[in-house]
Amino acid sequence: MRFCSECGAPLEDRVPAGDDRSRRVCTRCERVHYQNPLVVVGCLVERGDELLLCRRAIEPGYGKWTTPAGFLELGETLAAGACRETFEEAGADVEVLAPHSQLDLTHIGQHYAMFRARMQSERLAPGDESLECRFFRAAEIPWGELAFPAVHFALRLLLDDRTVGRRHVHHARLRWSGAGSRFDAANYVIEDHLKTPLG
Ligand code: ZN
Numbered sequence: 001m002r003f004c005s006e007c008g009a010p011l012e013d014r015v016p017a018g019d020d021r022s023r024r025v026c027t028r029c030e031r032v033h034y035q036n037p038l039v040v041v042g043c044l045v046e047r048g049d050e051l052l053l054c055r056r057a058i059e060p061g062y063g064k065w066t067t068p069a070g071f072l073e074l075g076e077t078l079a080a081g082a083c084r085e086t087f088e089e090a091g092a093d094v095e096v097l098a099p100h101s102q103l104d105l106t107h108i109g110q111h112y113a114m115f116r117a118r119m120q121s122e123r124l125a126p127g128d129e130s131l132e133c134r135f136f137r138a139a140e141i142p143w144g145e146l147a148f149p150a151v152h153f154a155l156r157l158l159l160d161d162r163t164v165g166r167r168h169v170h171h172a173r174l175r176w177s178g179a180g181s182r183f184d185a186a187n188y189v190i191e192d193h194l195k196t197p198l199g
Pocket of ligand 1: 026
């Protein structure tokens, strides 16, 4: 953000009185333009032992696979946003079953809230943002062709839970190594991982 949305004057970086960090501040009207993290909501849609993935028709990650997910809208609950994104990207009418993972990506100011969900009908119809949508068995998941590290880790955590036969709600930070692509899960480590068993 370069110009004040109130008066149009240029912004500068400085620490406002009484604050403890640098902000974007208007050089004329002094208005502080706070920047806060964005919330990404999405669904891990299970059908038996299969998982729903969509192949992206837009950047970033054109042609790569992702779970249905996108930015939370104002006035929307996390679960409703996750269902909306699933409908928009996959044409799938889903029911949220449980929270699955809360993943912090502080280097890009994003927080992911992922839910486990199931299909309400068999209907699948790729939306404008998807080239195709289909279900994958665990062994078929295209790990090298996933669009986003958070999706990679959410899927990994889900499959790990299946392996041990116990569901959890996960909370963790995904820390970028500081080098290499921010879109490659190999450049991330999972930290401060909290697991709460379900049921
Ligand atoms: Zn201003």
